[in-house]
Amino acid sequence: MYQLHYWPGIQGRGEFVRLALEASGTPYLDVARGPQEEGQGLPAMMAVFDSPDIARPPFACPFLVDGRRVIGQTAAILHYLGPRIGLVPAGETDRLWVHQVQLTIADLVAEAHDVHHPVGSSLYYEEQKDEALRRAEDFRKNRIPKFFGWFETLLERNPPNNGAVVPHLVGARLSYADLSLYQVVDGLLYALPKATRRALKKTPFLAALHERIPTHRRVAAYLASERRLPFNEEGIFRHYPELDG
Amino acid sequence: MYQLHYWPGIQGRGEFVRLALEASGTPYLDVARGPQEEGQGLPAMMAVFDSPDIARPPFACPFLVDGRRVIGQTAAILHYLGPRIGLVPAGETDRLWVHQVQLTIADLVAEAHDVHHPVGSSLYYEEQKDEALRRAEDFRKNRIPKFFGWFETLLERNPPNNGAVVPHLVGARLSYADLSLYQVVDGLLYALPKATRRALKKTPFLAALHERIPTHRRVAAYLASERRLPFNEEGIFRHYPELDG
Structure with missing residues (x-):
């Protein structure tokens, strides 16, 4: 069974992998959230970082353990899993494109x-709040619109999306990048709701993707389960109202 | 012939692709640095971003054009090129590992x-110098040592490096990740020479890699050519002495 290793208590980058595993109905062990008495928990994750016997240790979590393979970097994990769990099209060109997105x-x-x-x-955060206020302004004004605009262009230019109920990034089927795009929009709506809602008004395909992905049967079941951690102020997407606007 | 598109005038992220193409002796066109009267130059690059006919436009440069394929994201470009130009080992496991690095x-x-x-x-920069001074301190004290320490561990745990004149990240042959690792160390030595030299004293394999890569025949010829742009204060690695220490 695939083993996912990530900080317990936050969605973080681990969530991009979790969504792919859950949406595809793939069994996995969320190691650091498991019981220590069964060899799981945080110590099991830290052991991978600390062991001198692992020739190719990951730099950070999340990482995936598949038999003897230890794979770090969220995008690399999804590139590896994609074909195995049916969440990328066939063919090198399409797979590289999904990976690029x-x-x-x-x-x-x-x-x-x-x-x-x-x-x-x-x-x-409290030690860098002044800097954060300035960076947030740039992020809201320049970066969110630039990224959202690019995603919208991709969705517009994917032919099957004309008239589709659920738009997809590539072709007419769900890919792991669709799930990740849902997650980043969802995270930004939590962290910076005003700025994100404003940006979504200009990107109707992206807004539709965010609205529709949670209606996917297995995604819906996952989001309603205890396996889905709530957003909080320890993770990547943090709601500090002073940074929104 | 491969077409590389990147800002003229800086090494930037384009340099990681250039080093791979140059070290492997692969012919390529550096489009944005070419003459406008021959359909090259910056307008040729901007046309790719602006054209409504490109179904899968890149988000940013560098991007590579190979026939009808347009591939963005530096690491994705190298993942694509690696097997084609002989700069990764055979086999999915090794290729994914090089990509992860x-x-x-x-x-x-x-x-x-x-x-x-x-x-x-x-x-x-002048508008965010105060913030930069604080971030540089964290980068020098925490981040450079953490990254360099991880690279050193990888080099230590790659068996062929014991006694090798040129250490490599994977096996006994040059990969594009070796070239990129050389480049990031070289850039940091330019930008933050004091902090980087201090870190390299604790990472002898990494220091040896940085010292030896430029002795590779084709790399040496490239570095001595006009194709190698000098570092400058428009690029990623900028030497602002106040940020070093």
């Missing part, structure tokens, strides 16, 4: 994090 | 950029 989503996620941590992750 | 190098590159632009790319 995923990498751009990852860039947006990193920027969404840095909005509240523009100086560094080693400091608390 | 490349994605982590990309994370370091993004952070190196944000050191001088912690508030946003839409503002000048």
Whole structure:
């Protein structure tokens, strides 16, 4: 069974992998959230970072363990899982395209994090609030519209989306990038609801994607379950009202 | 012939692709640096972003054009090129590993950029110097050592490196990730020489890799050519002495 390792208590980057596993109905073990007495929990994750026996240790979590393989970097995990769990089209060209979109989503996620941590992750938000106020302004005015505009263009130019109830990034079927795009929009709606709603008014395909993905049967079941952690102020998407506007 | 599109005048992220093409002796056209009267130059690059006929436009440069394919995201370009230009091992596992390392190098590159632009790319450095001073301190103290420490671990745990003149990240042969790792160290030595030299003292394999890559025949010829742009204060790696220490 696939083992996902990620910080317990936050959705974070692990959530992009979780959504793909859940939407495809793939069994997995969420190791760091499991019981220590069964060899799981945070110590099991830290052991992978600390073990001198792992020739190719990940730099950070999330990472996926599949038998003897240890795979880090969210986008690389999804690139690996995609064909195995049926969440990318066949063919190198389409797969590389979905991966390219995923990498751009990852860039947006990193920027969404840095909005509240523009100086560094080693400091608390309260220690970098002045810097965060300035960065948030740039993020709301320039970055969200630029990223959303690009996603909208992709959705507009994907032919099957004309008249489709659920728009997709590639072709007429769900890919892991659709799920990730849903997640980043959902996170931004939590963190910066005013700015994000304003941007979504100009990107109707993206707004429809965000609205429709949660109606997918397995996604709906996951979102309603206890496995879906709520957003909070420890994760990537944090709601600090002073940063919105 | 491969067409590389990137801002003329800076090494930037384009340089990671250039180094791979050059080290492998692959012919390519550096489009935006070419003559406008021959249909090249910056307008040729901007046309790709602006054309409504491109179904899958890149979000940003660099991007690679290979026939009808347009591929964006530096790490995705290298993942695509790697097997075609002989700069990754055979086999999915090794290729995904090299890609994973490349994605982590990309994370370091993004952070190196944000050191001088912690508030946003839409503002000048001078408009965010106070924020940059704080971010640089965190970057020097925490981030460079963390990334360099991970790269050193990978080099230590790659068996062929024991006694090798040129250490490699994977196996005993040059990969595009080796070239990118050289480039990010070289850029950091330019931008933050004191902090980077201090970190390299604790990472002898990484220091050796940085020292030896430029002795590769084709890399040496490239670095001595006019095709290699000098580092400058318009690129990712900028030398602002006040940020070093």
